[in-house]
Amino acid sequence: MSKYWSDVVKKIQPYVPGEQPKDQKYIKLNTNENPYPPSPLVIEAIKKAADEALRLYPDPLCTSLVSSIADYYHVSKKQVFVGNGSDEVLAFGFLAYYNQGDRILYPDITYSFYPVYSNMFQVDYDLVALGSGFELGVEDYLKKNDGIIIANPNAPTGKLLSLEGIKTILEANMDQVVIIDEAYIDFGGESAVGLVNSYSNLLVVQTMSKSRSLAGMRIGFAIGHEDLIDGLNRVKNSINSYTLDRLALVAGAAAMKDQDYFQETCSKVIETREWVSKRLEGLGFEVPRSSANFIFAAPSRIDAEELFIKLKEQGILVRYFNQPKISGYLRISIGTDQEMTALCEAVAGIQESVVTGGQ
């Protein structure tokens, strides 16, 4: 604590991202990255753009990237905002739509960055309890509030909320902004982007970090009514006129255009998720149905934290949350078939050694 810090900074608890080991020895299933590389067209576009034009500022309007997203989703360019990862887009959303002292709603178990933003920007919040199977109760979001954020599919549970449920929430909250954070939507859900022309209070946020294998390039975006997009641009242009560099702009545009590659890699992740879920059930885990590129699974034959530690000792990183309600679960990102086979074998071996007393 320093006397030079602002009052807010003295109080905040920053977000702690999953570990990024510097050596490459680990099977890395802890931060929901895609196991497949970005589209070859992305790499090509970057190499082509890595030239002397880097001396010039990027396009502040991010026109080519915005256009590629607008084309993909059949919306107008004025309905698209792009930012430095969906985290930045969400942070700007807090500043754009919520006042200090407002009271917004989100689930008690969800992306742990939401309370961090809330504290940073002094927006109050009610944590709405999920059901016992981690299901979101739509009726809980019909009460008085100043805004709502829902991750769909939810993190770290992977549970999907139906578009019907989202519509009910949107209709009951026409005076405040409802943010649907779709970081994982491409792995099995239907996007709410189709609703933006009907609901002027809906902002859909997505990222290229997961389904488009570009976590390293920091590209997020939002789609909504042009007034909501204008609000985000006003915030951006009051903080940093250019949040995406020239290479991120071309990388993102190329990724949006390579639809075949995108569909192929998403399908592979989904197939792997399905067999791993069954395999872990066979190993005694409870595995709630996931619509994301991770599974949230509770071992029954070993303590979750113990399993987390032993997997790490064997070179496999997964994520453990030492929090009420979810401390019995591990969040396991979906890797390649080979990586997931190694995971399942390691789990089986660890469970065996625990049962037999470590012999």
Place this chain on the structure above:
Amino acid sequence: MSKYWSDVVKKIQPYVPGEQPKDQKYIKLNTNENPYPPSPLVIEAIKKAADEALRLYPDPLCTSLVSSIADYYHVSKKQVFVGNGSDEVLAFGFLAYYNQGDRILYPDITYSFYPVYSNMFQVDYDLVALGSGFELGVEDYLKKNDGIIIANPNAPTGKLLSLEGIKTILEANMDQVVIIDEAYIDFGGESAVGLVNSYSNLLVVQTMSKSRSLAGMRIGFAIGHEDLIDGLNRVKNSINSYTLDRLALVAGAAAMKDQDYFQETCSKVIETREWVSKRLEGLGFEVPRSSANFIFAAPSRIDAEELFIKLKEQGILVRYFNQPKISGYLRISIGTDQEMTALCEAVAGIQESVVTGGQ
């Protein structure tokens, strides 16, 4: 204006960056970019890093980039913060050190983003008038305040404040943070980085957009006492854990290491600035001595705005600020010798045609 906007967003006046024309027809002397390309080592490093590892998140600690800056300036890694351009670093500085309702000081003529940040983050400010020759009066910064920001060299004037002046200000303000924004320091000033071990209230902010020819890659940094750096990291980790993508990290590290190229290109810019200043004086301009990669020059034979418009018609972009005290000046970025020769010839031609009634 939308009913969904927050109160702050309804009130703010976002920053408007200099024009970035989409076609390449212009001689672009309007946003202080470097006319020389980035170091070849930068391009090489980017091409090497453009591979399948882009599927993984960047290092959240930005270790290699931080190290390269720490090495260059002989400070510890804990004294270095990196961000998405110096604009983001400055915005985070507002959040890290200044409270809402605090009253900070900066000159009435300076980087026009400072009042934008102030309004965005609800920090009050006093504009301290520069002298008639745009000189900063050190004694004006010894009065009661909650923080100070000084661009050195100043923008858009290019005027340099001595390190002695900065020391006097630091010593009188030991209870609040003094930010020295050195975006242009490498073109003729002495950095205040050498003072950070003596003054725990000093934060020096720099950018790779100008002297390192990397405006397109969005790399800024700050150097100061580790408590100040810790404050910036707390803000960053409450907004966006990774603000620099993998390619920006390697590009920045390579740029810091190629000292020969850096010195060579800075020297060329300085040489060009000196002859252009003399040439424009010969054309009747008042040209205050600049320590930056631009000159701020007042024509005497033609109205500044008229000259701005006519230059644009001839394909030469410079910057004109329609503001009290500086509406008689143009800010002209230093381009290549060839570009600046074209500028001087265009100015001479325009002035001639005005004097002779456009014949």
